[in-house]
Amino acid sequence: MTSEDYSSYLEDEAHLLIGNADIIYFPKNIEELRSIVIEANRANIAITISGGGTGLAGGRVPLGGWIIATDDMKSISGRSREWIDPESQMAYQLRLEEHDNETAFLTVPAAMTTKSIQNYCRENSWFYPPDPTERTGFIAGNAATNASGARSFKFGATRPWVEKLGIVLPDGTELNLERDNPIGDADKILINSDTSVSRPRFELPSVRKNVSSPILTEDSHPLDLFIGSGGMYGIITEVTLRLIRPPSEILSVFAYCNSMKQAIDLVDKLRERRNEEMQPFPMTVEYLDDRAASIMRNKDSNIPVSTMAIVFLEQDIYSDEEFESTLEYLEVYFDQLGIEDSSVAQTHKEIEHHKYLRHIVPETVNAQAKSNGYSKMGTDYSVPDDKYHDIMNYIKELSDKFEEEMDKHSPLGDKIGYAMWSHSGDSHFHLNLLPRDDHEYKRCKEIFVHLMERVVELGGSIAAEHGLGKKEFNNKPAIYIQYPTEVIEQLIRIKRELDPNLLLNRGNIIGVIN
Numbered sequence: 241m242t243s244e245d246y247s248s249y250l251e252d253e254a255h256l257l258i259g260n261a262d263i264i265y266f267p268k269n270i271e272e273l274r275s276i277v278i279e280a281n282r283a284n285i286a287i288t289i290s291g292g293g294t295g296l297a298g299g300r301v302p303l304g305g306w307i308i309a310t311d312d313m314k315s316i317s318g319r320s321r322e323w324i325d326p327e328s329q330m331a332y333q334l335r336l337e338e339h340d341n342e343t344a345f346l347t348v349p350a351a352m353t354t355k356s357i358q359n360y361c362r363e364n365s366w367f368y369p370p371d372p373t374e375r376t377g378f379i380a381g382n383a384a385t386n387a388s389g390a391r392s393f394k395f396g397a398t399r400p401w402v403e404k405l406g407i408v409l410p411d412g413t414e415l416n417l418e419r420d421n422p423i424g425d426a427d428k429i430l431i432n433s434d435t436s437v438s439r440p441r442f443e444l445p446s447v448r449k450n451v452s453s454p455i456l457t458e459d460s461h462p463l464d465l466f467i468g469s470g471g472m473y474g475i476i477t478e479v480t481l482r483l484i485r486p487p488s489e490i491l492s493v494f495a496y497c498n499s500m501k502q503a504i505d506l507v508d509k510l511r512e513r514r515n516e517e518m519q520p521f522p523m524t525v526e527y528l529d530d531r532a533a534s535i536m537r538n539k540d541s542n543i544p545v546s547t548m549a550i551v552f553l554e555q556d557i558y559s560d561e562e563f564e565s566t567l568e569y570l571e572v573y574f575d576q577l578g579i580e581d582s583s584v585a586q587t588h589k590e591i592e593h594h595k596y597l598r599h600i601v602p603e604t605v606n607a608q609a610k611s612n613g614y615s616k617m618g619t620d621y622s623v624p625d626d627k628y629h630d631i632m633n634y635i636k637e638l639s640d641k642f643e644e645e646m647d648k649h650s651p652l653g654d655k656i657g658y659a660m661w662s663h664s665g666d667s668h669f670h671l672n673l674l675p676r677d678d679h680e681y682k683r684c685k686e687i688f689v690h691l692m693e694r695v696v697e698l699g700g701s702i703a704a705e706h707g708l709g710k711k712e713f714n715n716k717p718a719i720y721i722q723y724p725t726e727v728i729e730q731l732i733r734i735k736r737e738l739d740p741n742l743l744l745n746r747g748n749i750i751g752v753i754n
Contacts, residue, residue, distance in 0.1 A: 291381035297709025386468030404480035525665030
């Protein structure tokens with residue numbers, strides 16, 4: 241096959257940059273992967289790990305050397321059974337171990353998708369709470385970026401659900417790490433009996449969601465170094481996930497709001513409910529702006545034309561009493577805020593339709609970006625909860641002004657200049673600007689640098705769930721906006737300790753090191 245047949249492996253879903261590589265490998269198991277890594281290390285050839293391609297930060301984009309595509313990594317080490325996803329017809333080797341009646345551990349291969357994991361869990365009466373928006377992403381990529389998504393409001397991101405990791409280090413060493421050895425206050429992190437690395441120490445942003453760097457506290461375990469590290473330090477080959485029993489049912493609700501303020505006021509009430517541990521409280525709280533609502537209305541005419549914002553929430557239900565309590569608190573909040581229209585989904589088919597409408601928003605925005613011929617500029621920022629109102633109003637002003645500038649520069653017609661959706665329960669927002677030419681693209685970068693600086697000033701994070709990947713601003717990796725140089729030097733020191741030849745996933749998070 242010609243190199244053109246593999247062009248999709250030179251970029252990711254965001255199309256931020258197009259890479260280059262000499263060879264692409266498709267190992268089928270850990271031993272094949274290790275042999276490629278060992279050969280690359282011996283020959284001093286850079287390697288870039290490619291997952292499902294759903295990333296939005298350029299992490300899998302190669303900067304020369306070899307690509308190791310994990311598409312065929314569908315088996316695990318040790319005892320396993322084959323399972324075929326009835327939806328995708330994809331076969332995976334996996335292992336389910338029931339710990340007790342309420343907890344189980346599921347070991348899955350690098351290339352198993354989030355959607356397949358959820359399908360398997362539903363088929364076997366278990367529940368994997370994380371629900372990243374890109375459900376076709378590979379689980380290894382989810383772990384490498386500490387992906388979160390909608391249900392983080394109640395259940396957090398991927399990290400707390402990972403019990404074990406299979407890792408291949410840049411020299412080919414295979415590791416099997418378990419969540420059984422907190423690092424405490426030690427200055428060195430003992431990876432295994434032969435490997436230790438320096439402990440990074442720096443102040444983290446005061447937010448609920450942050451993947452702008454590896455996150456390590458006294459309660460962290462050595463495997464946490466590899467979760468959210470963007471593939472800087474090792475290659476994830478298999479993941480053991482903690483499962484819980486599923487709710488008896490899930491309510492999916494769209495609250496159709498007549499203003500941004502009305503929607504954010506509802507978010508505040510739901511956040512207060514969680515913070516005060518008032519049961520029940522939702523597992524998902526999201527905000528979608530008027531442009532997102534319009535995109536959804538194109539697929540479902542039942543969404544009122546007066547809708548200026550949508551709050552999407554999911555409530556997990558475990559008893560008849562919780563079902564009644566949920567309907568009661570929602571009715572009270574809707575009455576208090578004057579929310580007159582909503583859509584409630586209960587059946588699996590109805591819930592999947594809600595998910596489809598929610599997910600069609602980024603898909604449509606990405607499609608317009610592609611037709612524009614320019615990458616969209618998308619934020620992945622989070623701020624402290626008490627700064628959320630301020631930042632949302634500020635974003636609205638910036639975005640409207642940018643769209644007005646675009647229309648004066650060249651009429652938009654039926655296109656949009658921006659759209660915004662937000663994991664608002666976690667004060668985490670995705671603003672997407674859609675430039676059409678070099679002038680608008682340059683203006684987008686100026687807006688984003690300004691907005692990033694504002695977020696950091698507020699104590700926030702410029703990477704809440706997708707990671708920093710290979711993002712650059714002002715000719716520097718984006719991480720230099722988030723942290724001072726001495727913090728980045730700590731991360732580089734760990735990189736040199738685990739990857740002395742600096743061959744693995746060059747450019748991710750900390751940039752290219754010489």
